[in-house]
Amino acid sequence: MLRACLFFEARAYRHGGGFGRFERQDFVLALVARIRALSGGHVPVRGTVA
Template sequence: MAKQVRVPSADAESSEFVEFAHSYNGYELHGEMEGLSRLARSVRHRWQESAEVGDDLDVLRACLFYEVRGHRHSGGYGRFEQDPFVAALLTGICRLSPGPMPVKGSAG
């Protein structure tokens, strides 16, 4: 059976959200950096225009992975999960799969 992960509770430490985001390898599953960044930009644009992130769990998890990588590469300042776009992704993920979900790709 594949390893399962849950979205951390709202009062979890920021590191738990970072760990959850890394449970989905967006690079591997969405065309390396080029494909992943194209996907993440399109979802962010939709969210900026409509406040909607969509209803594809894998896409939302890929975007979360992309955002956590950007967070790390920008110095990792602030609480990752409190970024409004990240919070919208997490809300969407919880709405689509409130229970455990599989680790995907060679993440982990």
């Protein structure tokens, strides 16, 4: 769910004109930090087997 939220945030940023630095927005930083915390810092590529 967090990755989907990040995807839609990126899409809204892109279609909204893309002003500023996307990777430095507070909400984006918080999403990425939470994704890293939940995944242990590694998110496998979809469709791969660990």
